[in-house]
Amino acid sequence: MLFDTQIRPAVIHDKDIPLTHAAELLGRDLEGLTGTAPKLSGDLKACGTVCIVITTLDSPLSKRLVKQGTIDLSALSGQWERYGRAVITTPDQTIVLISGSDTRGAVWGVMDLTRELGVSPWEWWADVTPRRVDRLTLKSGSILSDAPTVKYRGIFLNDEDWGLQPWAAKTFETNTKDIGPKTYAKIFELMWRLKANTIWPAMHDSTKPFYQIKGNPEMARDYAIVVGTSHAEPMMRNNVREWDKAKNGDFNFFTNPERMISYWRERVQEVKGFENIYSVGVRGVHDSAMEGAETPEQARDAVAEVIGIQRDLLARAQKKPAIQIPQALTLYKEVLDVYKAGLNVPDDITLVWPDDNYGYIHQLSTPDEAKRSGGAGVYYHISYWGRPHDYLWLGTTHPALIREQMQRAHVTGAHDIWIVNVGDIKPAEYLTQYFLDLAFDAKAFDATPRDHLMAWSAQQFGADQAAEITDILTDYYDLAWERRPEFMGWSQTEPTTPTRQSDYIGSDGSEAQARIGAYAALTARSEAVAAKLPEDRQPAFFELALYPVRSAANLNARILKLDLAAFYARQSRATVANSLSAEARAAHDGIVADAETYNTQLGGKWRHMMDMAPRRLPVFNAPAFPVYAAANPTTDKPLPKPVAPVAITYNTEVAKVVTIPAAFTTSPDWQIVPGLGSLGQSLRARLDLKPQGFTTATPATYRFDTRTDGTATLKIIALPVHALTSQSGVKVAVSIDDQPPVILDFETVGRSDEWKQNVLSNNAVRELTGLKLKPGRHTLKLYALDPGVIIDRFEVRFDGARARYGAVK
Incomplete structure (x- = not known):
């Protein structure tokens, strides 16, 4: 159904205050879309060639139009927050009727209408301003909405x-x-x-x-x-x-x-x-x-x-x-x-x-x-x-x-x-x-989380950039999943403790360098999208994507580059260390500059809204940016340029470690959860599963190959979920090769130190130690004992394996 924007529509509404506000909101949206303010009235006589009527089911206005248009809205009677939408046409007039089972039902009808016309819910709060259109387009036919799922x-x-x-x-x-x-x-x-x-x-x-x-x-x-x-x-x-x-x-x-x-x-x-x-x-x-x-x-x-x-x-x-x-x-x-x-x-x-x-x-x-x-x-x-x-x-x-x-x-x-x-x-x-x-x-x-994010990105920024914006924000959430930016100081609060060296600084610093590189690439992609967007979407993209992405990247860069600078300084590589220290200072300056931009763009609309250091916790403080001396000429060389990571073949040993994604297989007791975890999906014990023993469970089975002949530890890495109800727990059982299953309980107590570390890392870990594994093919079985337990991955780590904070990707 098309309406020419040169026709000035009227918005007719019941005279109660909420529906008056709804009519005013719709009027602003129509003006933003067409450049013309509609006529607002509580009187149907003000309706011209085209009008939108906002009412509730039991009002005289609604009853009159329902009778006129032979519309059946009886299904709405006595319902919670539902609405019907119908089009009544005569040779001289088109009326779009939105009739709610109650006041909020009518409001949701208006909100769905504005979205359908192309107005974002974030038109004011994130500056996704409505764009002018030549014609207004609505779906034809009648609509009878469902009641909201949650009251x-x-x-x-x-x-x-x-x-x-x-x-x-x-x-x-x-x-x-x-x-x-x-x-x-x-x-x-x-x-x-x-x-x-x-x-x-x-x-x-x-x-x-x-x-x-x-x-x-x-x-x-x-x-x-x-x-x-x-x-x-x-x-x-x-x-x-x-x-x-x-x-x-x-x-x-x-x-x-x-x-x-x-x-x-x-x-x-x-x-x-x-x-x-x-x-x-x-x-x-x-x-x-x-x-x-x-x-x-x-x-x-x-x-x-x-x-x-x-x-x-x-x-x-x-x-x-x-x-x-x-x-x-x-x-x-x-x-x-x-x-x-x-x-x-x-x-x-x-x-x-x-x-x-x-x-x-x-x-x-x-x-x-x-x-x-x-x-x-x-x-x-x-x-x-x-x-x-x-x-x-x-x-x-x-x-x-x-x-x-x-x-x-x-x-x-x-x-x-x-x-x-x-x-x-x-x-x-x-x-x-x-x-x-x-x-x-x-x-x-x-819908998967990615599908929802894709639709949302298209709504805010258009279909042509939606896929790239979705990828950027997905990577942003994935990086924060491993460690939120606010947690990168490895400090805590209540009581507040000082920051310390990051656990990303392992035996050679490569994990920290990879994380810096991932954030740098994400920032570059975000800035490339920003450069392509039209001017009217620049503020919105900055608020909704570029600011959080770049600020997260800069905080990670500041912290990890300072840690790497100290790491290389201990090797007497002062040139490299000083370069990293200077880059860390630039990253902190970037955080300051972006917060200032947030608060001053659009004539200062959001001034005082963005604070780059809430509660002034140690992780946000500007640190010292040291200058190192006493370089060693034989070792003080620039860092090599980053190289693309080698493709990982899961289930096979690399650097004395076998990483096995839990979602590589499943069974009737388990289901895959898309988008969740360190490797893009996880395995969850079915929510309708009854607590059981491993003798009645149907295991998920994995096979993996090793080359090292030695002692290994099997790490079972779960998400730190709690028991689904008071009648269940957080238990699984695991067996490797021909060994009997071992029951593992992931339950934590209160605000224990274990729980604190779990929620800071989104990991809950149990281990089987002292495993004697010969080179060759092995079999791992995972048994669901309680509903809702989520397993992210397994790691088979042989003695001497390099320390890592995150998953091998």
């Missing part, structure tokens, strides 16, 4: 101290000097474009609490956004800045229950007219354990009592049973231990399962838990402040990990709440959209 889908604005809050306060909303209604209006508009309906507002000490800024809750209401709060904010209370200890005493339910109950009652009464999801339970003032509880059992009993009191407060405030009021309990950190201690949670409260802050979900619902009327949800991080190390700067969580982990949530029935911690929103734009796309429509799981 409440949204974002948590968090750790906003270095980006979103200073940008809002100093650049975008200078009258409020904080994240106020003007900023939230833009955030809510982005959420609409991503078809998200739930917000956990920013809540750090740097930000004035959401309910203390006039207009914030009203703006959420005007955009039909559901407001919830994080695991640390029960009863819509931001304790960090709202609990006055001098006035109220300790935040301790054992010693000060009356004041805490009064504090909750005040907020519950204040917000009773808004659409909210209430976090229940009690923790410390901020992200800390419940004050006063000395044992999990004592905490369990107190939390149960608190939840009962909170439900009574809600019921009294809203004058209806608590079972009719959306509530959630996020089982974060110690709250999960309290739950495991036998906490009795009312059946209608949604259990929200968290990840471990690094992208691995702790556990999900058992079949019995999945039957609860409140259902289940997930709280997931793509940005994090905390131990063992932050990753707040660049969006580097691998899309394939997001897909795999959220697929677990989907198949175990977590369909009620999905919240993703997006930090400052930028530069995690793509990851945010991918998470929310999976939440809105489970059919998105059918």
Whole structure:
């Protein structure tokens, strides 16, 4: 269906505020596409030759048009967030009707329409500005949308101290000097474009609490956004800045229950007219354990009592049973231990399962838990402040990990709440959209991560560059999978430790040189794409691709080149060492320059949004760039030019090591996970597998050849996933040649040192040592004992093999 852009369309809408905003958004998009602002009206009489009508199913406007066009939208009655779209034509007029089963259903109809017309969800937040077209094209025929897969889908604005809050306060909303209604209006508009309906507002000490800024809750209401709060904010209370200890005493339910109950009652009464999801339970003032509880059992009993009191407060405030009021309990950190201690949670409260802050979900619902009327949800991080190390700067969580982990949530029935911690929103734009796309429509799981990224790249930058941009971003995520840029200092935080030499500096420095080369090639490819893109896509490409790629490359180059400089200086190769030190300084200067460009381009639109050193952790500090002396004339020669890597034949010994990708084979108990792991795909024990012994398992079988006659170690390298549910574990069994199978357990305890190293490297390793392997053909068998265990690769390492940090590629 084509519409000539010379025809000025009208946008007719129901007169409620959210649909008025939806009509205004559509009007701006149409103006961006055609150069002409459409007429906006709440009166069908204003409809000219072409008009778009935005309404809800039960409104008089919708009923009139349905009757006029003999359209059947009865299937939408009583549905959650669905819409119908139909075209009504007469000799003089064409009407595109978007009718929602409810307000948000109508909004999603508008958002799908703008995408179909060619407007990116990132048109404002990443400057993918709409392009002028000669004709507007829509699919012909009627559309009846499905209900969203996940009922409440949204974002948590968090750790906003270095980006979103200073940008809002100093650049975008200078009258409020904080994240106020003007900023939230833009955030809510982005959420609409991503078809998200739930917000956990920013809540750090740097930000004035959401309910203390006039207009914030009203703006959420005007955009039909559901407001919830994080695991640390029960009863819509931001304790960090709202609990006055001098006035109220300790935040301790054992010693000060009356004041805490009064504090909750005040907020519950204040917000009773808004659409909210209430976090229940009690923790410390901020992200800390419940004050006063000395044992999990004592905490369990107190939390149960608190939840009962909170439900009574809600019921009294809203004058209806608590079972009719959306509530959630996020089982974060110690709250999960309290739950495991036998906490009795009312059946209608949604259990929200968290990840471990690094992208691995702790556990999900058992079949019995999945039957609860409140259902289940997930709280997931793509940005994090905390131990063992932050990753707040660049969006580097691998899309394939997001897909795999959220697929677990989907198949175990977590369909009620999905919240993703997006930090400052930028530069995690793509990851945010991918998470929310999976939440809105489970059919998105059918596409590989690469396919989704390809479609997204085409939407932002056009089909002609989409493949190359997809390859670039895939390589960017792959390199960060091995080690995030923020983790390259091999330091930790809480407590903060100094940086040390990278583990990429092995016996000869070749692994570090290869990583530097990979990032340099990636940067060159990114810059080549940037040079080809038209001017109107330059800012967007810088924000969405070039900035994160080049900044990650420069931080890796600065760190690894300084390590290599010290390495060569110890060999008295001062000329090489000094050259590397100078290149490291240039890399740091590049980080500084790109952050400045980010904050000053487009007339300073994003000034104060990008901080190259959040929390000022040691990895970001400008180091000393030493100058070395005392060269050795016989060894102090320039480094050879990099050569293309020799093709690796897997399953065959190279440098006393055999690398065996786990996904080289499979069995009925295993399935391949595309895009995930150090070698491009991994092997996962089926999610529907029942825990079993190796005698009933069907093994995945591998064959490999060795040439060395000696003692070897078999390393089984898994992803650091957790047990799928409380009824399973993280076990496999392995046998080599004719040896009996050995059971290996990958489970870690709490925030142990092992867990910390696992999440920093995305590896979990178990070893079989002292293997006597003769030259020739060998057989390795892998048995799945628990569902969801993911194996990345195997390495057979003979004594004397060169040390490596990453996989042989």
